[in-house]
Amino acid sequence: MAQPGEKRKREDDTNNGGTEDKDNAAREVENPLPGFRLSAVLRESARDKTIFLHGQVSGDDEAKEDAVVILERAPFQAESVSDLLGKNPPMTLQLKNDIYGVYHLSPPPELNEVKATVIRPATEKHIKKYLRQEVYLIQESGEDYKNITLPFIQAQSFSIQWVYNILEKKAEADRIVYENADPENGFVLLPDFKWNQKQVEDLYLIAICHKRGIKSLRDLTADHLPLLRNIMKEGKEAILKRFGLQGNQLRIYLHYQPSYYHLHVHFTALGHDAPGTTVERAHLLNDVIQNIEMDSRYYETRTLTYALREDEALLKSFKDAGKF
Amino acid sequence: MAQPGEKRKREDDTNNGGTEDKDNAAREVENPLPGFRLSAVLRESARDKTIFLHGQVSGDDEAKEDAVVILERAPFQAESVSDLLGKNPPMTLQLKNDIYGVYHLSPPPELNEVKATVIRPATEKHIKKYLRQEVYLIQESGEDYKNITLPFIQAQSFSIQWVYNILEKKAEADRIVYENADPENGFVLLPDFKWNQKQVEDLYLIAICHKRGIKSLRDLTADHLPLLRNIMKEGKEAILKRFGLQGNQLRIYLHYQPSYYHLHVHFTALGHDAPGTTVERAHLLNDVIQNIEMDSRYYETRTLTYALREDEALLKSFKDAGKF
Structure with a gap:
């Protein structure tokens, strides 16, 4: 259930701290996955729009290090998508039948956040944890x-x-x-x-x-x-x-x-x-x-x-x- | 009727016809949702990354017309996301604790397609069908x-x-x-x-x-x-x-x-x-x-x-x- 008011309230809270510079500074980080190379797809769910990857990255001393990366697309927020649709965004027709039409839409980056959870260095145990098994x-x-x-x-x-x-x-x-x-x-x-x-x-x-x-x-x-x-x-x-x-x-x-x-x-x-x-x-x-x-x-x-x-x-x- | 799985299957069928020129021509369309204004969020699933909207659009003779719009984010494809991670994309730190880090990542538009199913004109029955009950x-x-x-x-x-x-x-x-x-x-x-x-x-x-x-x-x-x-x-x-x-x-x-x-x-x-x-x-x-x-x-x-x-x-x- 969408509670747009609630949503707005929490976003405002974030900006109300008066410590905007500090917040922004804290958010600037080096790349957490330097030289990422995929080792294996541990698991994925088309329904959940998630994927669990095992990869190798370059560690501090250039040694290779294991990492687990979990990517998940963000849920939609009613307010921002209805704003977007009101602005006539380009939509590419895929198929049309009677009153039904299917289109592809590419929203701007700020509406397309992906959450990346990084576990690094990842041990054997972490990698196993996310691997799909019987x-x-x-x-x-x-x-x-x-x-x-x-x-x-x-x-x-x-x-x-x-x-x-x-x-x-x-x-x-x-x-x-x-x-x-x-x-x-x-x-x-x-x-x-x-x-x-x-x-x-x-x-x-x-x-x-x-x-x-x-x-x-x-x-x-x-x-x-x-x-x-x-x-x-x-x-x-x-x-x-x-x-x-x-x-x-x-x-x-x-x-x-x-x-x-x-x-x-x-x-x-x-x-x-x-x-x-x-x-x-x-x-x-x-x-x-x-x-x-x-x-x-x-x-x-x-x-x-x-x-x-x-x-x-x-x-x-x-x-x-x-x-x- | 929108059955996301069903539709996906049908899209593949559409693209396999070998009539690419015709397909491309068919893909250029006017905006299917002119003057869209949100009436209600019928249902949403944070897990599935879907949202079902009821809105009003401007019909042929400028009269208002009901529409149902179903948005669904695309599943990840292993190859394209691992390519992306290998290119050191900017990632914004959200929180860090021990070996765990959570980041936000905004992939380029081509990796962020949203499928939009449009039902228009939508009847009362369509709207009720997608309305989620508390x-x-x-x-x-x-x-x-x-x-x-x-x-x-x-x-x-x-x-x-x-x-x-x-x-x-x-x-x-x-x-x-x-x-x-x-x-x-x-x-x-x-x-x-x-x-x-x-x-x-x-x-x-x-x-x-x-x-x-x-x-x-x-x-x-x-x-x-x-x-x-x-x-x-x-x-x-x-x-x-x-x-x-x-x-x-x-x-x-x-x-x-x-x-x-x-x-x-x-x-x-x-x-x-x-x-x-x-x-x-x-x-x-x-x-x-x-x-x-x-x-x-x-x-x-x-x-x-x-x-x-x-x-x-x-x-x-x-x-x-x-x-x-």
């Missing part, structure tokens, strides 16, 4: 979690320094939409990288809890109900206040498996078909709260279903344990 | 089900004669993939209409139980465990035998709300992003079985979350009951 469902019992998944997570020791940077305001502090600073039951709420904040139609925010050591859904017990209820209630309120979407227009959920093992909750616009909202990955926060209220050990003992790609190391652990 | 989440408690939803279902008396025709072999008998004929714990398995059966990538079958009167998830108790386990086990076996997909490559789930009130279970290929697989509509059969094993009255008492469109009659019932 997927399989795992039925992980409480015992499987203790014997297979937990040791796997501990052995991997994924870095979540970037999460701590956010919580400690060492990075992205200006992006925080809301904070409850309580170390036990507090959290920060900020826009997900996937959302450009220009339209609420694909609104996507993440609540990250302050407390460390809650790895995932599996660790949640009745002790965490105050935290979960805070995220539910205050997250909805903050989103209503800042972006004008009501609580019943939001899908609020956790991932299992999550992509990083520090508890976080996803908030997406209900009308937005965001990735990771399918039943084999998403768990509604409302259901999670109900389940823990019913049985504090629900997520310790429950068999949880999720999908793993063929090349994921965790699948290998299940295979090694004779469970796949 | 969706809202409902939290339906066990009491809400008894007081609002059940009376609504009973009053509607949706016809499910077509389901009985299948179960009695009066229709679609040749499409049945598998049957367990037990009247209490049996079911028929057949392909969903959405699946053309030509490739397993988007495999989609439905299991319909023989027993009548089980309207939905809400009616399931421990009495139905043998039926549910049969559907799970025999459904997987039949699909492996006929289509070669293993049980762990299948997403097996129920809808709540379902689209018809006779118990049925969906089987889709795990890699297929089928409609109705999001967490606010789909319930994994494996979870349903576990929940009933734990508490036979789970689905009688549980608060269930689902989405309703603004114009759906059930939403009106919730409004009338003061629950929305």
